[in-house]
Structure formats: C-alpha cells, structure tokens
Amino acid sequence: MRNYCAVSDAAFGSELSIYLDRLAHRDRSLNFDDRPKGLLREAGQDPVMRDCQDRFFDRIYWEPSLTSSTNLHITSALGVSVVYDSRVHGSWLRLRDLTTAQLGSPSDVGEKA
Numbered sequence: 001m002r003n004y005c006a007v008s009d010a011a012f013g014s015e016l017s018i019y020l021d022r023l024a025h026r027d028r029s030l031n032f033d034d035r036p037k038g039l040l041r042e043a044g045q046d047p048v049m050r051d052c053q054d055r056f057f058d059r060i061y062w063e064p065s066l067t068s069s070t071n072l073h074i075t076s077a078l079g080v081s082v083v084y085d086s087r088v089h090g091s092w093l094r095l096r097d098l099t100t101a102q103l104g105s106p107s108d109v110g111e112k113a
Helices: 002-006 013-017 020-024 028-032 034-043 047-071 077-088 092-103
Strands: none
Touching (some): 020 028, 047 092
C-alpha cells in the first residue's frame, strides 16, 4: 500500500495514504470503516495499483520461487508452480524440508517421481 501511495499518478494514493499508519499497526477498526474499503475496491481498478501488486508478488513470491526451483533443479511448469504456490501460502520451507527428508532432493529422485 505504501508503494502505491508513493506513486504520483496513483488515482487513490493521496486518499489512501491517510490510512497507512493504521494499516501498519493492523488497526482492527478499519474492518468496520467503509471508506477505506471502498477506496481499496476502486484502487483495484487503477492500473498503477495493479502494477504495484504485480511488482510486489514478483519480488516477494515469484523471484524467490524461481531461485528455489533453480537451486533444486526443478524445471517443469508444474514443479515451479508448486514451489510458487507453496511460497504464497507460506508452507514452502516446511514442504521442501519434509519432502527432501522423505524422498531426497528433486535432483536425486527426479522431478517426476
């Protein structure tokens, strides 16, 4: 959200910026405040917001997933998708460690095993 609000041509950046501190502090009263929820819905249609979200997901999930896949010699679309999905859901490290402990590394057992 902070990245979106910092972009000069963000359609709702200035209006949403007043909520940044409350968001950072996970202010639960925002759950009942229709104004920021409405602004967020509208901002979802803003190409600037979509670009910020794409960059965020690339930086936080996609790029680390590609690095993990490369390090483990996972090359199939399905394999990389599993790594990405597991990272998004927060279970990648546990899934990787459990699988490696039971079966060995993907390069040892083969990706299609």
